[in-house]
Structures are given as structure tokens and as C-alpha cells.
Amino acid sequence: MKDTLNKNRIIFSIFLLGFGAIWIWVTRANPDEVSQTRISAPQEGLLAPDFTLSTLDGKEISLVDYRGSPVLVNLWASWCPPCRKEMPDIQMAYETYTEQGLVILAVNATHEDNLNSVKEFVEKNNLSFPIPLDTTGEVNRLYNLHSLPTTYFINRNGIIEKIIIGGPMRFPAIEKHLNGMLEGDQ
């Protein structure tokens, strides 16, 4: 009786391991499908949706213009406490990594913010990276924004590597996510 049970258990184990091995082989990753580079959506592993906005100093910028550089897109508002708190750390990351090609676009949710408050905050904190103004809420909709702040780490190929919802994000956390992007795809 015990021998029969053991035999059945061995057969069951061989079946499961065999099935598992075949399944792993059959469902191997397809690099073309895995990268999904043609599909643009606000999710990790997919192409970051493109946008064109005017910045606080009147220039027009498009995300696609920065293809080839690692980009950090931070969606924020001047009334949002965690956004205010993390901005000096983002500035520190910009100063530390700008020579390595890092681009920072701090997209302000201007449609639900006060432009004077934005200017005041930017000046007070000496923010030197571009501040695109989302006056219509286009980027909020495009990026399915649920919470402020939200930060997107976009690699040199325009693919979203990491999304951080909420904050404040501190310098070591920013650095940790940037490091892989700055090293990779050089």
C-alpha cells in the first residue's frame, strides 16, 4: 500500500516537473513583444506618452525631444505638501546628475494651481530645471494621474522604468532609481 502511494507520488512529481519545464520552454519571452515599444501608455515597461507644453520661462518642450537621455518627469502642484517637500531633493539630483545627461521635467498641474504661487515656489527653492505648465490638464489625463506627486523615471529609449506614486521622495530614493538608468543603454 505504502509502495503504491510512493509510486503515485513519484509519478505525480515527475508529471508536474515535466509539465513545468515544457511550459517554461513554450512560453519563453518574446523580446519584440516584451518591449512593447510601439505602445505608449503610462505604465512601467511601456513607452512614455509624449506631450508638448510651454515652460515657466516661455519655451516649448516635448518629451520626445529628450529621447536618448534619461528623463525624470515629476507631476506636482505648489499647494501639495509632499510635492513641495521633495522638490529640493529633485533639484539636488538634477545638480548631481545633469552632467551625465539627466533631464528633469517638473510638470506643474497649472490647471488646478496658481501661477504666481508656482513662480514664487520655483524662485524660493532656486529650481533650475524646466517647469512645463499643464494648463489644460492634458498631461494629467494622458498619464492617468491619481495622486500628486507622481514621478516617472524614463530611460534613454523613452520607456518608463519606474513610477513612484506619492511622496515625498527623498534624494537616496531618486538616486537609486536613476542609477540604473544612467548606467544602462549608454
Added chain:
Amino acid sequence: MFPTLQLGPLSIQTPGFVYLAGFWLGSTLSEKWASQPSSSTKNIYNLVFTSFIAGFLGARLSYIGSTPQWFLKNPQAAVSLNSTLLDPVGGILIALLAGLIFTHKNGMFSRDTLDSLTPLLAVLNLSLGISHLASGKAYGSVTDLPWGIYLWGASRHPTQIYEILFGFLGLFVTWYMIHRSQGNSGEVFAAFLITASMGHLITAGFRSETSYLLWRIRIEQLFAYAILAFGLWFVGKVYGDPGRDS
């Protein structure tokens, strides 16, 4: 997809909330079902609580260890509740270590303890699928099958739903084994391990975003396969030495 829940001015991250709720529900079930003599309700509660606290502290300490200079300049950040300053891998390792030390010290190092902890693992396994559904992560590859869901610009395999279904299967198997237990110490844990690893092995095959090794073999599937092999080996141990080893 609901990556955050807005409660008035409070923005709660749904995946984190799901894990916490799963942890609470799972540990309650583990305490409830801890009927074996060596793993009394109080001991299981203490084991889970100790590991949780150690894991949380460990995640922060591990993070501090990776960037000590910054924390020396900003010491207040070491005690902040900021979840971005946690290292999950370090946290899990330290939680496991704390759990091992606790079980050794309290004479709980046995297969009975693993059985008692299985409901917690089963609920956490289910929480993983629910959190993926909430955040829209771990999404499936493009498909034209009728049950594909439109997500992130394409019709995709609903991998998060597959994960949840396997999560419920794992929970059902755990419940069934506990109530139909033949008294073999470790059989509940072994059954869950095999079910959960098979679930992840199958589901990962439908994922779009994935990391892979040589011959494009998916890392997650290899990991699940290793757990499956361990689970099958463990079954042999359970039935080779069936007595309660308390």
C-alpha cells in the same frame, strides 16, 4: 485600475493597503487555525508580529546602509514613515532571520509551525494578485482571445485575474488540507507551496513585462520552478516521516 484610494485629503496607495489588509486577515486565520500543540495561538501571533516589526526595521536599516552619508546629513529621515526609504529585499531577509531566531528560541522550529503559517502565506499570495490588479502592474501580453482585457493600449491576457484565481485556489487548498488533514506534519504547507508555485509558473508565461535569462527563459518562472521542486521534495519528507514532530 485604482493605484490610489482618495479618502478626503488622504491618498492611500491601494497596493500597500491590500498587503496590509492581507497581512491582518492572513495572520488572523493563522492564529485561528493554529491548533497544533507546538504552535499555540499566542506563539504564532508573536512570531508573525516579531517578524513584521523586524522586517520593517530591517527594510529601513538596509536602506540606511546603502546610503549612510545622506542619512548622516538628514538623521530625521531615518525615523520618518516615508515608504520610499525602505529596502524590501533587506526587509524580507531580516524578517525571515528574525522568524528563524524566534522559532528556534521558542521551540517552534517544526513543520507544524509552517502549517500554521500557511494561511498567512496563502492570503498574502492572493493579495499579490489583487495589488497587481489595483496598480495595473504585472500586465499580460497582447492577445486576441475573447477574454482579453483592454489595458495599456492593447487587448491583453488578464494576468492579474489569473493570479487572483490561483490565489483563491491556493487559499482553498490550504483550507481543505487543514480540515482534511491526515495528521502529517507539514502537509498543509507542502500542498500550498506546490499550488502557489504552479500558479505563478503558469501565470508568468502570459506576462508582457518580464526579465529573462539565457534562451529567453523568464526569471520568475525559474524561481517558481525551484519552489515547485522544493515543494515536491518536501512532500516526500512529509510522508516519509509523517508524525507530528513537535
